[in-house]
Amino acid sequence: MKSLWSRLGWGARIALGVIIAYFAVAVYGEVNYRMAKARDVTPSYNVVHEELRYQPPSLAHPLGTDNLGRDVTQRLVQGARIAFHVGIMTSLIAIPLGVVLGLLGGYFGGKVDSLVVWLCATVASMPGLLFILAISMVVGQGLLGIYMGIGLTTWVGVCRTIRAEVMKHRDRAYVQAARVLGYSHMRIMFRHILPNVAHIILIQFSIRFPSAVATEVFISFLGIGVQGEPSWGIMINNARLRLWQGVWWEMTAVTMAIFVLVLVFNHLADALRDALDPALRSERA
Amino acid sequence: MLRYIARRILELIPTTFGIIILTFVLFHVVGGSPAEVVLGKNATKESIAAFNKKYGYDKPLLVNTRPAESFFDSQFFNFVGNLAKGELGVSTEYDEPVADVLKRGVGPSLTLTVPILIGGTIIALSLALVCAAFRGGFWDKATLVASTVLMSVNYVVWVLAGQFILAYKCGLFPIWGYESAVYLVLPVLIGVFSSLGADVRFFRTAVLDEIYKPYVRTAQAKGLSRVRILVKHVLRNALIPVVTYISLAIPHLFTGSLLLESFFGIPGLGNVSINAIHSSDMAVVRAIVVLGALLYQFVNLVTDLAYAWLDPRVRLG
Numbered sequence: 001m002k003s004l005w006s007r008l009g010w011g012a013r014i015a016l017g018v019i020i021a022y023f024a025v026a027v028y029g030e031v032n033y034r035m036a037k038a039r040d041v042t043p044s045y046n047v048v049h050e051e052l053r054y055q056p057p058s059l060a061h062p063l064g065t066d067n068l069g070r071d072v073t074q075r076l077v078q079g080a081r082i083a084f085h086v087g088i089m090t091s092l093i094a095i096p097l098g099v100v101l102g103l104l105g106g107y108f109g110g111k112v113d114s115l116v117v118w119l120c121a122t123v124a125s126m127p128g129l130l131f132i133l134a135i136s137m138v139v140g141q142g143l144l145g146i147y148m149g150i151g152l153t154t155w156v157g158v159c160r161t162i163r164a165e166v167m168k169h170r171d172r173a174y175v176q177a178a179r180v181l182g183y184s185h186m187r188i189m190f191r192h193i194l195p196n197v198a199h200i201i202l203i204q205f206s207i208r209f210p211s212a213v214a215t216e217v218f219i220s221f222l223g224i225g226v227q228g229e230p231s232w233g234i235m236i237n238n239a240r241l242r243l244w245q246g247v248w249w250e251m252t253a254v255t256m257a258i259f260v261l262v263l264v265f266n267h268l269a270d271a272l273r274d275a276l277d278p279a280l281r282s283e284r285a
Numbered sequence: 286m287l288r289y290i291a292r293r294i295l296e297l298i299p300t301t302f303g304i305i306i307l308t309f310v311l312f313h314v315v316g317g318s319p320a321e322v323v324l325g326k327n328a329t330k331e332s333i334a335a336f337n338k339k340y341g342y343d344k345p346l347l348v349n350t351r352p353a354e355s356f357f358d359s360q361f362f363n364f365v366g367n368l369a370k371g372e373l374g375v376s377t378e379y380d381e382p383v384a385d386v387l388k389r390g391v392g393p394s395l396t397l398t399v400p401i402l403i404g405g406t407i408i409a410l411s412l413a414l415v416c417a418a419f420r421g422g423f424w425d426k427a428t429l430v431a432s433t434v435l436m437s438v439n440y441v442v443w444v445l446a447g448q449f450i451l452a453y454k455c456g457l458f459p460i461w462g463y464e465s466a467v468y469l470v471l472p473v474l475i476g477v478f479s480s481l482g483a484d485v486r487f488f489r490t491a492v493l494d495e496i497y498k499p500y501v502r503t504a505q506a507k508g509l510s511r512v513r514i515l516v517k518h519v520l521r522n523a524l525i526p527v528v529t530y531i532s533l534a535i536p537h538l539f540t541g542s543l544l545l546e547s548f549f550g551i552p553g554l555g556n557v558s559i560n561a562i563h564s565s566d567m568a569v570v571r572a573i574v575v576l577g578a579l580l581y582q583f584v585n586l587v588t589d590l591a592y593a594w595l596d597p598r599v600r601l602g
Binding site: 071106118119121122123124125126127130131135137138139210214217218221222223224233236240243244251255258259262263266267270277 | 299300304307311312316317363399433434436437438439441442445449453535537540543544558559562563565571572573574577578579581582583585
């Protein structure tokens with residue numbers, strides 16, 4: 001860990017700082033949400049204030065208000081909360097699934113590997129966005145549909161990279177030594193090989209997270225998925241028509257919030273790749 | 286070579302089977318009948334039953350063990366059988382065969398997506414080549430930063446901002462519609478620029494991987510000009526990952542861009558998909574998913590065969 005930190009340049013460190021800031025905001029939003037739910041009260045970001053509609057940014061409302069008089073800043077905070085929910089939950093589905101299948105396929109080879117490759121090829125053939133939308137529709141409204149949809153389609157990328165890496169390790173001396181020592185396959189896979197491919201998991205997470213957030217924005221924008229809670233996608237949808245009426249603050253605030261988060265994550269992903277896996281360098285000097 | 290072709294074609298079978306099973310599980314097993322959603326909250330039991338009978342959702346899922354009916358008269362076998370015949374079901378929204386709906390939509394989608402692919406690839410590849418030629422310099426670093434920034438802008442924002450700023454505020458392009466070629470310019474521009482960031486980064490990596498190979502240094506030592514090396518030697522070899530990347534995009538040519546078509550009113554498959562999703566027109570969504578997946582399989586096969594023809598090393602693997 002220490003050596004990783006020293007290998008990240010200043011850009012990546014700032015990116016990490018921004019992500020942590022976003023996370024703190026999301027946590028605050030979560031606390032807000034839970035408290036409102038516990039008290040069975042409409043949360044402050046959902047309360048309609050007819051008289052405060054379309055207020056431009058001011059001291060009381062730093063980012064203005066939307067068409068129902070709700071504070072844009074507070075709704076943005078909730079959007080961050082939902083974005084982190086989506087990013088973390090989809091990673092929790094996609095990454096374990098991809099890692100386990102990648103390990104099994106890469107390590108055992110033969111029929112097991114053929115099965116894993118078949119599974120990957122089948123899921124990867126599906127037209128991505130449409131498949132996610134279809135899963136979200138079928139599983140039902142709400143965040144669970146989005147988690148399942150994105151998680152069940154993006155695991156393939158994780159699986160393929162892990163499998164490729166595991167296949168390189170399979171014939172290494174330390175694995176052969178472990179076999180000779182009589183260790184079981186499970187033990188070798190999870191206690192010996194897995195730590196050596198763990199850096200890929202980190203890189204994959206840093207790629208999947210912004211991708212999941214962006215996809216959620218897209219899906220929510222289309223009206224599928226989250227209802228009631230102000231996700232960034234829904235906010236963009238609401239802000240769209242207001243933009244043509246001259247209300248610029250809502251749209252600008254949401255797009256900037258999404259843009260900054262995705263940008264810093266992309267930058268972090270690049271830096272992690274450069275630091276952790278020389279074979280996958282995105283930049284050459 | 287022939288063995289490789291035969292092997293690849295044989296591999297199509299389990300994957301095609303997998304696609305059909307996956308689609309069936311998603312739409313019939315998990316999804317079930319869209320009767321309640323399509324008919325609305327006040328649907329009576331009779332109307333739901335009639336809906337199910339009309340669209341075949343009253344049959345058992347896998348095999349039919351009812352007394353008077355054929356063993357193979359189940360949702361699964363009907364689905365596969367119809368697919369083989371080319372019958373993709375009936376659209377609940379348009380009340381016509383899905384195949385007709387799709388046929389209408391493919392054309393407009395292609396008029397949008399093909400220019401985006403061609404234009405986008407030419408621009409991205411040119412930029413990547415320039416970056417690789419001047420690697421490490423200001424232009425290279427600037428393009429890399431710009432690409433990362435462009436890549437981070439959400440697709441939705443590209444479409445909205447493009448439409449708002451260029452069409453509404455500046456009045457340079459028509460805002461909506463599909464009357465003539467002019468109506469396609471803005472959506473194509475937006476499509477090109479939204480994918481430019483990721484494309485340039487990828488192509489640049491592909492070209493750079495090639496440039497660092499020993500044969501390029503040999504060519505330089507022999508005295509070939511940098512341009513000649515780039516265009517005549519490096520580009521050809523770097524084209525392999527580039528071709529993979531592009532071929533991955535081919536199925537999307539047909540399924541169309543969901544957002545662009547919906548926002549600019551282009552009556553392509555993307556628009557059809559979105560309407561189908563909103564109206565729970567399962568038959569249409571199912572058809573597009575299955576066809577898209579099968580098309581991807583086919584394009585993959587053609588690409589792999591093209592590789593084997595281009596690169597002898599592949600045939601031995």
